[in-house]
Amino acid sequence: MKRDLQLIYFNAGGGHRSAAIALQEVMARSHPEWTVHLINLFDVIDPEHYYQKLTGFAPEDLYNLRLKRGWTRGLATELKIFQAMIRLSLPKLKNKLQLFWQATRPDMVVSLVPNFNKVMYQALTEALPKVPYVTVITDLADYPPNFWIEPGQGQHIICGTEFAASQALASGYEQKWITKTSGMILRPSFYRKQEVNRLLHYKELGLDTDRPTGLVMFGGNGSNEMLKISKELSAHQLIFISGHNTDLTKRIESQTTLARHVAMGYVKYMDHVMQLSDYFVGKPGPGSLSEAVHMGLPVITFRSAATMPQERYNTVWVQENKLGKVIPSIRELRCAVEDLLNDLPLFQLHVQKINNTAVYEVVEALSRIMHNSSGQVLNSDAPQN
Template identity: 50%
Template sequence: MHRIDLVYFNAGGGHRSAAIALEEVIHGQGRPWEVRRVNLFEMIDPRELFYRTTGMKPENYYNARIALGWTIGLAQELRILHGLIRLSHRSLVSQLARHWRRTRPDLVVSLVPNFNRAMYSALAQARPTVPYATVLTDFADFPPHFWIEPGQSQHLICGTARALAQARAAGYDESHVHATSGMIIRPQFYANEPFDRAAEMRKLGLDPALPTGIVMFGGHGSKTMGRIAKRLDDFQLIMVCGHNVALAEQLRAMRSCAPRVVVGFTSNIRDYMRLADFFVGKPGPGSISEAIQQGLPVIVVRNAWTMPQERYNTDWVKENRAGVVLDSFSAVRAGVAEMMANFAGFRASVAAIRNRAVFEIPGILERLLPARGARLPAEYLHPWQLSGPAQRDVKKSSRHSHAGVTSVVDPHPGRQQPREDRTACWPETH
């Protein structure tokens, strides 16, 4: 049985979510693999020295900043992080190689940015015939040294035309670049079980006749949600705060002139999205992709506070007419008005987007795995393993085309365009 390592970390939550989704689909497809989800920071710091020294895990600082909205300057801090990673490259490689010598994977799949040079080098040292693949969980790379590392004999799995172009520009040939139809989202978002939207909305105290927005800022929320709640006081909203308990309490204490539901952490985001007509939030790749899969146009912002790796996502939204991009959430009311004025067009554009990436990637990974007992093809070998003419004349295979894309069912069949009705002031719904 092949052993597949899916490497993730908990910074932001999307990387872990992608690993879980991919593992679930691999098992659902009946592939005879031993799938192991591996936390990168547990590999490089198995004794938790960072936590013992600082009192926090490495991801917690990042997550706390996102929750507080302290995102300006992250591009500069990212360069500092890359410098620190370069300085510690030798020790990182040593620790990772030690882990992979002991655990002996047959394929390593990275779902994280920033550390792919160290992980690739460590695997080449510990298990030189084992393929290494990076699945970009962002719409595009943010070079240098974010997702795509030039000069590595590895595989890149990309979900947009922009990411594919970046991989090719970095020197990767077609045999090492693999296209999917989008980002990884959980397979539950593709389920098509019967759903009585009106009845479920009434259970929560919501009016099925009113246009409804769902407001989300990742797994840890954002204080920006309070300002959005004030500016959309007379719009029916579902506000998802994730692990941010203080934010949820603050929003529940606010009064509004339309029904409103405040949700803490939930594993059933899809159920709440199915109640909504549009999405408001940060332009994270997971949130945008989940919303679109549920038929929701999006309202997002791009400005100096937008995380650098998420800025291209707003271009993608514009290019695909998947929603409205604002300069600031201070204009969110105008953004909702624009959304409602062109709602049918936005809904049609969103319905045309077909993303089956989570179901396509296992097939790509299968093609990367060598047959048991077979000699590894030259195109999978690291350059220093080749000698003589093989170094000059490695023929690159072009057989790794991505899986076909199937249609996605409209999650809201027959739903009419929301009306512009408004109600008198409503008490908060908890």
């Protein structure tokens, strides 16, 4: 049966759009009868781009700039201010969303974004009360209140960890509204795992095949913290991925180090680069940690006052599953790398126990939800506060 789905994302951090693209790719193969639209939320609530005209920034740009510069302290307070602004603007935002959904009339709306799930749910249920609304949490945990999980809504929630599912239960949702998957959404290319000729690539990159290689990555735009890592791990062979930050790539390349440091910009097939690596170093982003673990790499990540609030639980997940090391700062990085390499086979064994097929599980769950909700008014049995 033909169905029209909307996957709602925005570009803050990059992981939301990446998850939407991954789902769209799987849906195109498993459900060719579905028409899947990727919808940038800010194109709906600010179609004239007034915010960008006023400030010179797209709404997500300032956030991404802070990640790029490593300016992440104070984000917890700023998040509360941002959420208060959403509450104050709720009637206007809801009206724009209602008009959009009345015009487009989807059969299902899937949110891949935090903070806006209350206003989007209310707008959809008032405009199209029979259309299911689903939130797919693209973090390993919620950061309550009012981040991912909104109590009292007759909607489905898809969680990638037991902890996130327990948070949904604690918020008043019955088990029937909650779907637990095996992890975060990864691109399908991570499951194809085309074999990479490591010896050939090492020769091309000037890497020593007899030395372990670390992969350093801090999101799609890199971070200036990578320059500090290059200095701290001067004697360790490393590959740096700085994404779209070409200036950072050049600065890493220009540093003098004892061991070979390879600096790359944007990489289309990250799974190929991960096959050239033995361990991962980076911020505790849910996507990058999950990609590394899926590709068999133990991880070293950071937790401090500068860690973004929604990513703090990710370090707990690393420790509880014995997937690597969590350290407070780059000053401890050299010892952490040495400790990890000394026990590398043991960490690799723990990493191999994680079996993540979430991207396929989410599509299966959405298919089931759409089938079961056909013709029903979903908010008739909403969980209560």
